Amino acid sequence: MGHEVQYILESKRLVWLVAVVFAVVIMFQYFEFPYGNVASSMFSMGQAQPSAGQTGQTNKTKASAESPKSSGNITIFNVSNHTTPVDTLGKGNNIGIEYSIPSNDSTTASPPPSSSASLTPPTIVNITVISPSTALDNNTSKPEVNASNLDPGDRKPATSENNPAMSAGESPVKQVPPVKAVHKRPIGDIVTLADMHDILSDNRASVRSMKPLWSSTVDQELLDAKQQIENAPVLNHNDRALYPPLYRNVSRFKSYELMEKILKVYVYKEGEKPIFHQPQAVLSGIYASEGWFMKHMKENKHFVTNNPKQAHLFYLPFSSRMLEEKLYVTGSGSRDNLVQRLKDYVQLIAGRYDSWNRTGGSDHFLVACHDWATDETRKSMNSCIRALCNSDVGREHFELGKDVSLAETYVRSPQNPLRELGGKPPSQRSILAFFAGQMHGDVRPILLKHWENKDPDMKIFRKLPSSKGNKNYINYMKTSKYCICAKGYEVNSPRVVEAIFHECVPVIISDNFVPPFFEILNWEAFAVFVLEKDIPNLKNILLSISNRRYLVMQQRVKKVQQHFLWHVKPVKYDIFHMILHSVWYNRVFRV
Ligand SMILES: *[C@@H]1O[C@H](CO)[C@@H](O)[C@H](O)[C@H]1NC(C)=O
Ligand SMILES: *[C@@H]1O[C@H](CO)[C@@H](O)[C@H](O)[C@H]1NC(C)=O
Numbered sequence: 001m002g003h004e005v006q007y008i009l010e011s012k013r014l015v016w017l018v019a020v021v022f023a024v025v026i027m028f029q030y031f032e033f034p035y036g037n038v039a040s041s042m043f044s045m046g047q048a049q050p051s052a053g054q055t056g057q058t059n060k061t062k063a064s065a066e067s068p069k070s071s072g073n074i075t076i077f078n079v080s081n082h083t084t085p086v087d088t089l090g091k092g093n094n095i096g097i098e099y100s101i102p103s104n105d106s107t108t109a110s111p112p113p114s115s116s117a118s119l120t121p122p123t124i125v126n127i128t129v130i131s132p133s134t135a136l137d138n139n140t141s142k143p144e145v146n147a148s149n150l151d152p153g154d155r156k157p158a159t160s161e162n163n164p165a166m167s168a169g170e171s172p173v174k175q176v177p178p179v180k181a182v183h184k185r186p187i188g189d190i191v192t193l194a195d196m197h198d199i200l201s202d203n204r205a206s207v208r209s210m211k212p213l214w215s216s217t218v219d220q221e222l223l224d225a226k227q228q229i230e231n232a233p234v235l236n237h238n239d240r241a242l243y244p245p246l247y248r249n250v251s252r253f254k255s256y257e258l259m260e261k262i263l264k265v266y267v268y269k270e271g272e273k274p275i276f277h278q279p280q281a282v283l284s285g286i287y288a289s290e291g292w293f294m295k296h297m298k299e300n301k302h303f304v305t306n307n308p309k310q311a312h313l314f315y316l317p318f319s320s321r322m323l324e325e326k327l328y329v330t331g332s333g334s335r336d337n338l339v340q341r342l343k344d345y346v347q348l349i350a351g352r353y354d355s356w357n358r359t360g361g362s363d364h365f366l367v368a369c370h371d372w373a374t375d376e377t378r379k380s381m382n383s384c385i386r387a388l389c390n391s392d393v394g395r396e397h398f399e400l401g402k403d404v405s406l407a408e409t410y411v412r413s414p415q416n417p418l419r420e421l422g423g424k425p426p427s428q429r430s431i432l433a434f435f436a437g438q439m440h441g442d443v444r445p446i447l448l449k450h451w452e453n454k455d456p457d458m459k460i461f462r463k464l465p466s467s468k469g470n471k472n473y474i475n476y477m478k479t480s481k482y483c484i485c486a487k488g489y490e491v492n493s494p495r496v497v498e499a500i501f502h503e504c505v506p507v508i509i510s511d512n513f514v515p516p517f518f519e520i521l522n523w524e525a526f527a528v529f530v531l532e533k534d535i536p537n538l539k540n541i542l543l544s545i546s547n548r549r550y551l552v553m554q555q556r557v558k559k560v561q562q563h564f565l566w567h568v569k570p571v572k573y574d575i576f577h578m579i580l581h582s583v584w585y586n587r588v589f590r591v
């Protein structure tokens with residue numbers, strides 16, 4: 001008996017110790033940030049240590065002894081088992097709608113005890129959901145520049161009511177009934193970049209693609225590639241074109257070399273133009289990524305094979321933009337026929353080639369930039385690796401580790417996609433922050449409300465009056481220090497790549513947005529992430545970044561630029577190769 005008590009005490013101490021170590025590690029990890037507030041954003045969903053000795057049902061009393069773990073000023077909650085409420089809110093400003101989130105054990109997040117030392121979490125936690133616009137009116141969103149103040153209760157839910165799942169980026173809006181997305185991995189509300197790292201490594205560790213029905217030589221090649229990447233010599237990047245701070249782990253980028261050496265792609269010949277096989281139709285505008293990728297893939301001699309038996313990857317060559325353009329009936333409010341078209345295509349492929357059945361489609365991939373594509377491909381092509389511009393890990397079925405965030409690029413001149421490349425050196429960037437755009441979605445109106453005509457350093461506009469070649473807009477991008485990339489109807493925006501293109505440090509305001517090439521790039525090294533709720537504090541956040549730090553980031557933006565450029569003829573490390581690399585990388589790590 002005494003023994004047991006002793007044991008329990010010891011394991012509790014262990015839990016505590018792990019918690020403290022974890023908090024300290026997190027703290028150091030983000031200490032590099034000179035701007036506490038962003039660091040605090042990172043914390044806000046920080047995952048806790050695995051609770052040792054958690055055996056099923058824990059009751060309230062016991063839970064209270066262990067949770068929440070509090071270390072210094074930082075309180076950490078384990079939120080990986082949150083149940084996202086499935087109800088959708090009605091439109092409008094519903095303040096105070098309450099959800100009950102069952103939480104049997106100590107691992108569930110609860111609002112931190114704000115006033116007292118009483119750490120007893122209620123068994124039922126009621127989260128008050130506040131719609132973002134009203135939240136700001138009501139001062140509920142507290143802009144704190146100190147990493148010390150964490151309040152998960154303030155977080156905005158991911159199940160947004162204002163998601164009519166419509167819009168085509170900046171293009172004329174077509175109304176479609178709201179699509180209810182049921183998140184496979186319920187994570188409370190906002191998924192921060194730090195959470196994404198965790199989810200990605202969880203998924204890498206636990207999720208595998210279907211075991212092939214019969215084996216093939218490519219399986220062994222993939223396994224070998226994986227081994228080589230995992231055992232790549234550390235810091236032995238002999239390629240001077242790669243600047244290590246830009247990457248999560250530049251050693252692992254050996255995968256690129258291996259891709260060039262090994263990868264073979266089979267491109268299906270099936271499918272009729274213009275939805276399939278007609279990249280020329282989509283080489284300009286905001287969906288250009290899918291068109292350029294298709295063009296380069298189809299023309300490629302190095303990677304493409306005509307023998308499906310040799311292929312590690314199978315490309316489904318359709319354009320989500322043309323699918324919408326050709327099949328969507330304006331005003332119909334239904335995308336069923338678009339979804340059906342893709343389903344028919346998969347059936348055709350699966351009936352004709354045994355490569356689909358061999359892996360259940362998990363070595364097949366698609367590249368689609370239209371907002372709707374994420375949802376349209378959700379059923380028939382869910383097993384595929386999907387490169388999608390609408391990479392919303394909170395609301396859409398976007399699976400980190402399998403799906404790939406496709407960079408949205410606004411190509412103005414298909415003849416010369418590099419026109420206007422670059423911008424002023426930092427010393428000639430006199431504007432602190434710039435944004436211009438239409439009032440799509442619910443974040444931009446908040447941005448405008450707080451910053452339009454409020455401050456001479458903050459050039460925050462609605463859509464700029466049109467000018468020849470959009471000179472005005474481009475000049476702002478070239479002469480601003482920070483370019484604000486606020487989400488529109490969906491999480492993605494062409495501004496992220498535009499900013500990099502013009503050497504302006506991107507400031508991403510789009511909760512749940514998985515940035516492009518997330519598998520490989522260390523985005524925090526060259527971009528700023530600001531939570532939507534911190535918009536009122538935007539200027540302070542930017543000002544809290546030291547000039548030294550700014551210069552470092554700007555330099556890195558210039559260095560990472562090569563990965564975001566389309567060339568008429570693809571070159572090493574350009575965006576075409578990087579997209580293909582992301583698909584390849586996910587394929588390798590799922591065998
Ligand atoms: C969170 O809690 C769950 C059990 O509810 C556990 O399986 C998981 O490992 C925990 N996650 C972390 C990061 O501690
Ligand atoms: C909680 O723990 C107390 C004391 O150990 C016990 O009396 C009570 O039955 C437990 N409640 C539940 C629901 O397990």
Ligand SMILES: *[C@@H]1O[C@H](CO)[C@@H](O)[C@H](O)[C@H]1NC(C)=O
Binds near residue numbers: 072073148
């Ligand atoms: C947070 O930390 C600071 C500095 O360590 C300390 O002054 C402050 O009292 C702490 N606040 C709380 C609530 O513990």
Ligand SMILES: *[C@@H]1O[C@H](CO)[C@@H](O)[C@H](O)[C@H]1NC(C)=O
Binds near residue numbers: 080081
């Ligand atoms: C999360 O909770 C549900 C029920 O509350 C349980 O079935 C599931 O196993 C839990 N998941 C984890 C990872 O603990």
Ligand SMILES: *[C@@H]1O[C@H](CO)[C@@H](O)[C@H](O)[C@H]1NC(C)=O
Binds near residue numbers: 056102103104
């Ligand atoms: C949580 O409690 C409910 C009801 O008490 C129970 O049905 C459920 O299995 C519990 N979940 C876990 C993960 O313990």
Ligand SMILES: *[C@@H]1O[C@H](CO)[C@@H](O)[C@H](O)[C@H]1NC(C)=O
Binds near residue numbers: 100122125
């Ligand atoms: C949570 O909400 C439910 C339903 O609205 C209510 O019955 C319950 O008392 C609330 N619990 C707390 C702790 O506020």
Ligand SMILES: *[C@@H]1O[C@H](CO)[C@@H](O)[C@H](O)[C@H]1NC(C)=O
Binds near residue numbers: 137138139
């Ligand atoms: C919000 O808070 C600020 C400062 O505390 C105050 O000046 C302002 O009037 C408040 N706004 C609203 C809508 O309450």
Ligand SMILES: *[C@@H]1O[C@H](CO)[C@@H](O)[C@H](O)[C@H]1NC(C)=O
Binds near residue numbers: 095137138139
């Ligand atoms: C904020 O909202 C609460 C709840 O709706 C309301 O009671 C309060 O008066 C509001 N405060 C301000 C400053 O508007």
Ligand SMILES: *[C@@H]1O[C@H](CO)[C@@H](O)[C@H](O)[C@H]1NC(C)=O
Binds near residue numbers: 145
């Ligand atoms: C952050 O916290 C420190 C110490 O607690 C305090 O001196 C400072 O004023 C705080 N900064 C802001 C912006 O609140």
Ligand SMILES: *[C@@H]1O[C@H](CO)[C@@H](O)[C@H](O)[C@H]1NC(C)=O
Binds near residue numbers: 230232250252
């Ligand atoms: C980086 O990757 C290499 C090769 O996969 C691995 O050996 C090394 O441990 C990694 N470094 C870190 C810090 O993860």
Ligand SMILES: *[C@@H]1O[C@H](CO)[C@@H](O)[C@H](O)[C@H]1NC(C)=O
Binds near residue numbers: 350352
């Ligand atoms: C693949 O499986 C489907 C469904 O089981 C079957 O209808 C189809 O004929 C198979 N394809 C080939 C090429 O055998």
